[in-house]
Amino acid sequence: MKKPNIIMFGIDSLRRDHMSSYGYGRLTTPHIDKFAKEGVLFENYFSPSIPTTPGYASMLTGMDCFGTDVVALRHQGPLGEHVQTLPEILGDHGYQTTCIGFTGNPSSRGFQKYMDYAGWGPDETGKSPKAENLNKVAIPELKRLVEDDQPFFLFMRHMDPHSPYLPPAPFDRIFYDGNECDPTNTSLEKLKEFKPFADYITSWLPEGCTDADYVDAQYDGAIAYMDACIQKILTSVQTLGIEEETLIIITSDHGETLNEHDCWYDHHGLYEHNLVVPLILKFPGKLPAGKRVEEYTLIKDLTPTILELLDIQTDISFDGQSLLPLVHKDNRRFEKTSEFYITECTWMRKHGWRTPEWKLIRALEPDLHFKPEVELYNVFTDPLELNNVADREPEIVKALTARMEAYIAKREHATGRTNPMYTNLKWHGLDQGPFKSSQEAYDSMYIGSIETAQDLQAKKKEEGKANESKV
Numbered sequence: 001m002k003k004p005n006i007i008m009f010g011i012d013s014l015r016r017d018h019m020s021s022y023g024y025g026r027l028t029t030p031h032i033d034k035f036a037k038e039g040v041l042f043e044n045y046f047s048p049s050i051p052t053t054p055g056y057a058s059m060l061t062g063m064d065c066f067g068t069d070v071v072a073l074r075h076q077g078p079l080g081e082h083v084q085t086l087p088e089i090l091g092d093h094g095y096q097t098t099c100i101g102f103t104g105n106p107s108s109r110g111f112q113k114y115m116d117y118a119g120w121g122p123d124e125t126g127k128s129p130k131a132e133n134l135n136k137v138a139i140p141e142l143k144r145l146v147e148d149d150q151p152f153f154l155f156m157r158h159m160d161p162h163s164p165y166l167p168p169a170p171f172d173r174i175f176y177d178g179n180e181c182d183p184t185n186t187s188l189e190k191l192k193e194f195k196p197f198a199d200y201i202t203s204w205l206p207e208g209c210t211d212a213d214y215v216d217a218q219y220d221g222a223i224a225y226m227d228a229c230i231q232k233i234l235t236s237v238q239t240l241g242i243e244e245e246t247l248i249i250i251t252s253d254h255g256e257t258l259n260e261h262d263c264w265y266d267h268h269g270l271y272e273h274n275l276v277v278p279l280i281l282k283f284p285g286k287l288p289a290g291k292r293v294e295e296y297t298l299i300k301d302l303t304p305t306i307l308e309l310l311d312i313q314t315d316i317s318f319d320g321q322s323l324l325p326l327v328h329k330d331n332r333r334f335e336k337t338s339e340f341y342i343t344e345c346t347w348m349r350k351h352g353w354r355t356p357e358w359k360l361i362r363a364l365e366p367d368l369h370f371k372p373e374v375e376l377y378n379v380f381t382d383p384l385e386l387n388n389v390a391d392r393e394p395e396i397v398k399a400l401t402a403r404m405e406a407y408i409a410k411r412e413h414a415t416g417r418t419n420p421m422y423t424n425l426k427w428h429g430l431d432q433g434p435f436k437s438s439q440e441a442y443d444s445m446y447i448g449s450i451e452t453a454q455d456l457q458a459k460k461k462e463e464g465k466a467n468e469s470k471v
Contacts, residue, residue, distance in 0.1 A: 003093070003151040003310055004283070005246040007142075007237065009230060010059070010102075010155060012052060013162040013267050014252035016045075016278045018220060026175055028223045031231035032250060032280065039248075039282030040291040040327055047254045047277045047299040048354075049343045051267045055253030055299060056107035060086045062303035062318035065343055066411040071420045072345035072427035075106050084316060085110040086303045087153060093312055096150045100138050101157035111155070115141060119159035121166075122204070128166035130159045130222075131229030139236050146240050156233075160226035161256060163265050164204035165218035171225040176217035180209045187212035191264045196347070196368055200447035201265055212259040219258060219265075244284050247309055251302065252277040261385070262369050268346035270361045271385050275342060275354070283309060293326050296337045296356075341407055345427035347445050349434070353404040359385065360400040364421060365434040368441040376400075 016022050021033040021041065047055045049065040057063075057070040061083045065071050069080050079085070087097040088110035099111035101119055108114070117133040138156055145152040160167065188210055192198050205215065230250075237243050254267050255274040263269040279302070281287055286309055300320030307314065308322040325333035339355040348367040352375075353360045361375040376390035376397055390397050408419050425433050428445065435441040 002149075002245070003095070003312075004286075005145075005151050005242060006090075006095075006153045006249070006306060006310070007233075007246055008153070008155045008249040009158060009251070010056065011158040011161060011226070011250070011252045011278075013159075013254065013256040014223065014278060015161070015255040015273050016252075016276050017255075017273060018223060019278055021280070022278065026220050028220050029227045031227050031234070035234065035248075035250065035282060036280045038284075038289050039280055040287050040293060042279040042293045042297050042323070044294060045251075045277055045279040045297045045299070046275050046340070046354075047252070048275065048340050050254040050270070050274050051344070051346045052253050053105060053107050054343070054345075056102070056105070058298075058300045058320075059251070059253065059302050060107060062086075062300055062316070062320045064298075064300050064319040064341075064411070065420055066415045066417065067300075067319045069417060069420050070107065071343050072424045074427060074429040076424075076426060077106070079106040079109045084314075086306065087111045087155070089303075089307065089312065089314060089316075090153050094150055096145055096148060096152040097155075098141055098145065098152070099155045099157075100141065101134060101159065102155070108155075113141075119157075121164065125168070126166070127168040127172065128160075128164065129168050129225075131226040132168075134158060135229055135232055138233060142233070142236055143240065146242055158226055158230075160222040161219060163201070165215065165222045165265075166204060167218060167221040167225040171221040172218060173221070174217075174224060175220045176214050178211060178213065180206055180211045180214035182210055185210040187259065188215070190262065191259070194262070194264065196442060196445045197264055197266070197447055215265065216258050219256065247281065247283040247286070247306065249302070249306075250278060250280040251299075253299075266347070268344055268348055270342050270344050270350055270352050270359070272359075272379065272383070274344075281305075281309075287327060291327060293323070295326055295334075296340075297323055297326070298337060298340065339403070341404060341411075343421050345421070345424060347428075348441075349421070349424075349427055351404070351421050353400045353407075354379075355400070356380070358396060358400060360397060360404065362401065362404075366436070366438040366441055368438065368445045370438040370442070 018024050019029045020027045021029050021036045051073050053073050053075045054065055054070045057068040063083055091097055097111045098113045099108050100115045102108040103114040103116050115137050117137045119130045122128050256267050257263040261269050261271055267274050301323050304318045304320050304322045308324050342354050343351045349364045350361055357380045359377045359379050363373045374390040375388045377385040
């Protein structure tokens with residue numbers, strides 16, 4: 001009997017709390033909302049190690065950061081051979097595997113076919129139709145996969161919620177009807193004074209833009225635009241007649257920061273809007289419709305869940321666990337998670353410990369935002385994490401630090417490796433070790449403009465062609 005297909009929408013930088021399916025006030029995801037009513041939605045699903053590279057490494061292996069040895073965006077070298085990826089496992093079981101939009105990242109290892117699309121800067125209109133560009137590649141590939149007699153895994157990395165936020169009309173104005181260049185508005189002043197990010201972000205904003213609400217509306221508009229384009233793929237699934245034999249997954253690697261915590265329009269900082277991500281699964285006949293799961297779940301749980309749904313057995317000892325017992329209320333088979341280790345190596349190197357009530361963040365080196373070395377938030381009474389109470393609650397800081405360090409020691413012993421947060425000292429991609437001061441970090445970490453990034457990318461491609469011609 002032919003095994004089921006898997007279609008996974010891996011949406012970069014998608015905030016759970018900006019999706020209407022998760023209760024957001026703006027109707028950003030009407031098509032995903034309908035999809036969620038036909039499947040299972042996980043309300044408290046966390047990606048503990050941000051950003052993209054460690055997030056997807058965990059998602060596609062079923063391992064935590066100790067198991068993958070990956071914590072940094074700019075991970076040096078390949079994904080270790082000590083782990084097997086989901087596409088590798090599926091390939092061993094007769095699956096065709098295609099990856100769209102994730103070529104070259106260590107975490108995407110193991111796909112049989114890689115395809116790319118224009119998913120970054122603006123086109124000639126000044127906007128960026130990222131999701132439709134993806135569709136032009138993905139839908140023909142989907143049809144090709146269906147024509148063959150093998151089950152398939154189609155993974156698509158959507159980039160619309162990732163900066164630059166440039167949704168095409170009318171999505172650029174559906175959530176905004178103001179004057180984005182109002183000279184009396186000062187909500188973007190602090191961003192424009194922050195040199196590491198200012199040139200990059202202002203390069204894709206309208207000239208003279210002053211209103212942070214406009215930028216937020218572009219983010220929401222990009223989600224709504226992507227949602228409409230995702231429906232086009234879901235329609236193709238229905239037209240092709242494979243809906244009943246296909247597991248479809250909608251999820252994200254991490255969230256996004258808007259005009260918050262002085263971490264503008266990026267995905268760093270161990271705050272809730274970066275750590276809590278969506279997960280929605282639909283599989284007619286195997287999963288109930290309209291189910292919502294409240295328990296804490298983690299990104300490392302996805303691969304074990306997929307394999308159990310497909311009835312694929314392996315001898316891998318995953319760090320994660322299948323979520324099906326939660327779906328079917330078989331709590332005897334699920335070890336509930338109440339607290340966990342969190343890490344980031346994007347523009348700062350920090351780690352911490354999250355419980356249902358508290359969030360501890362500890363810097364491992366000075367950061368570019370001049371933030372305090374220790375942050376402590378009561379996520380129950382202060383859900384926006386605006387009041388750092390570390391100085392007022394030293395005993396809680398001490399207790400949570402001890403729990404974090406005990407967990408690190410436990411995982412180091414289990415894996416036989418040092419915590420990768422301690423060994424990835426060139427996480428920033430620079431030819432140096434840890435920053436000695438926040439000023440050094442501020443002076444060193446610079447994004448630049450879209451044009452600069454495109455020029456660097458073109459230079460790399462030309463260098464690659466030159467090297468090929470020499471061989």
